[in-house]
Amino acid sequence: MVILACLCLFGIFFFGMWCVALLVLSKLSGWSKLAGRFGLKGAFRGRTWRFRSARMNAVSFGAVLSIGAGKEGLYLALILPFSLFNKPLLIPWSEIETEPLDRWWFRGYRLTFRSCPGVRLDLRSGTFDAVKSHLETLSAPPTQA
Numbered sequence: 001m002v003i004l005a006c007l008c009l010f011g012i013f014f015f016g017m018w019c020v021a022l023l024v025l026s027k028l029s030g031w032s033k034l035a036g037r038f039g040l041k042g043a044f045r046g047r048t049w050r051f052r053s054a055r056m057n058a059v060s061f062g063a064v065l066s067i068g069a070g071k072e073g074l075y076l077a078l079i080l081p082f083s084l085f086n087k088p089l090l091i092p093w094s095e096i097e098t099e100p101l102d103r104w105w106f107r108g109y110r111l112t113f114r115s116c117p118g119v120r121l122d123l124r125s126g127t128f129d130a131v132k133s134h135l136e137t138l139s140a141p142p143t144q145a
Helices: 002-029 031-038 125-139
Strands: 047-056 059-069 073-078 089-092 096-103 106-113 120-124
Touching: 002 031, 002 059, 031 089, 047 125, 059 125, 106 125, 120 125
Parallel strands: none
Antiparallel strands: 047 059, 047 120, 059 073, 073 089, 096 106, 106 120
């Protein structure tokens, strides 16, 4: 009986610490700031890539991101159980500025957001190129048969 009580207390403690950690990471990364402005309302329509990695400010999201591209904008969502306090985002393309990022350990692009200064999203080249390629197909004129 004592073991069962200890396991229950540990479960409650672990869940509480998990919630605190997710709240802190949401603030540190800037996700909560973006969610206040660009929280997704409804379903995302577009192409998504799951289990992608990125860095947002001081927080690395290793293989826990779904990244999407559609006509409306860039979609970002965390997979369960990391999405508890981080709602999906849909950031309009007009809000995004990009610049190449080339460091000896990282080659990719830094995205910044006009309405949310101070929030940076670093994407690896492969992910950025996939999004860019998909966008080019959306804006390509229809082919003549």
